[in-house]
Amino acid sequence: MRILSGMRPTGRFHLGNYLGAARNWVELQKQYECFYFVADYHALTTEPDGHKAEDKVFDLTADLLAVGIDPDRSVVYLQSKVPEVAELTLLLSMVTPLSWVQRVPTFKEKAKLHPDNVNLGMFSYPILQGADILMVKGEGVPVGKDQLAHLELVREVTRRFNRTYAAVFPEPRALLTETNLIKGTDGKQRMSKTVGNIVGVTDEPGVIQKQVMSMVTDVKRPRKTDPGHPRQCNVCAFYKYFFDDWEHYWELCRKAQIGCYDKKRLLAERIIETFAPFRERRSELSPEAVNSILDVGSLKARDVARATLREARRAVGLPAYLDR
Numbered sequence: 666m667r668i669l670s671g672m673r674p675t676g677r678f679h680l681g682n683y684l685g686a687a688r689n690w691v692e693l694q695k696q697y698e699c700f701y702f703v704a705d706y707h708a709l710t711t712e713p714d715g716h717k718a719e720d721k722v723f724d725l726t727a728d729l730l731a732v733g734i735d736p737d738r739s740v741v742y743l744q745s746k747v748p749e750v751a752e753l754t755l756l757l758s759m760v761t762p763l764s765w766v767q768r769v770p771t772f773k774e775k776a777k778l779h780p781d782n783v784n785l786g787m788f789s790y791p792i793l794q795g796a797d798i799l800m801v802k803g804e805g806v807p808v809g810k811d812q813l814a815h816l817e818l819v820r821e822v823t824r825r826f827n828r829t830y831a832a833v834f835p836e837p838r839a840l841l842t843e844t845n846l847i848k849g850t851d852g853k854q855r856m857s858k859t860v861g862n863i864v865g866v867t868d869e870p871g872v873i874q875k876q877v878m879s880m881v882t883d884v885k886r887p888r889k890t891d892p893g894h895p896r897q898c899n900v901c902a903f904y905k906y907f908f909d910d911w912e913h914y915w916e917l918c919r920k921a922q923i924g925c926y927d928k929k930r931l932l933a934e935r936i937i938e939t940f941a942p943f944r945e946r947r948s949e950l951s952p953e954a955v956n957s958i959l960d961v962g963s964l965k966a967r968d969v970a971r972a973t974l975r976e977a978r979r980a981v982g983l984p985a986y987l988d989r
């Protein structure tokens with residue numbers, strides 16, 4: 666099975682990215698042929714300052730490499746270095762009824778978040794995503810729940826293309842990352858840079874410490890001497906990821922034998938310690954090294970993309986490229 670997934674370079678890599686996605690990507694590359702990319706075209710739909718994107722591309726790529734995405738096993742590339750994806754988006758858009766895209770809930774949400782910049786690229790976002798996947802004939806797509814509507818649309822478009830022209834593409838399926846929703850420091854919303862409720866992964870210990878200490882805990886426990894409700898507490902939720910004996914801490918919390926402050930202090934320590942090797946590996950990555958990894962990966966992805974596009978163009982009835 667061929668795997669493909671991407672992440673937008675929109676800000677500092679955080680716990681939600683790691684626990685919800687990257688951790689799973691690292692596992693998948695042990696078994697499958699994987700394509701992982703930085704979705705800088707997609708980022709332009711909400712952050713039009715392309716010229717500022719370079720640092721963010723470096724940051725995200727370096728973080729992915731630091732947490733274990735291995736360019737010797739997986740093809741690690743930058744979306745915009747494989748511009749064939751834009752041509753495939755165009756071809757797919759011809760078999761995509763407007764009404765199918767209008768149904769996608771994320772467009773409405775994004776339009777609400779960025780009312781001054783509701784653009785066509787934002788609207789056709791899931792078709793570009795489909796082109797990412799189909800371009801390499803990806804079969805398994807590890808994503809979070811928020812992406813399921815996109816995947817469903819991509820599957821429909823794939824079937825329609827194959828039916829209309831020729832069976833060029835395998836129908837991709839979502840590989841749901843099982844993790845529960847990773848909530849941010851506010852304990853309410855999904856962890857996201859836009860909301861500003863993140864906890865870093867490769868950031869300096871002092872930064873992570875501060876972010877964890879700012880976490881909202883059990884609101885129904887006004888005093889340390891009151892019994893806690895670990896099920897409703899976001900800090901306790903994180904214990905499940907970072908402590909094998911999380912049940913022990915949950916019990917202490919229930920019996921009011923550990924306070925919220927101490928729980929956060931321990932969690933911060935544990936996160937910093939767990940990610941220390943990532944932080945170290947990241948500090949060894951120079952922009953040149955990261956760029957050269959992206960260049961090599963993008964050339965590989967491009968070879969695959971061009972072969973697929975040749976097939977797709979032939980299926981549609983367009984002439985071959987001139988470069989034979």
Ligand code: TRP
Nearest residue numbers: 669670671672673704707794797
């Ligand atoms: N839309 C995805 C997100 O916001 C990122 C993405 C772009 C992606 N292209 C993709 C994910 C292709 C999987 C496959 O998280």
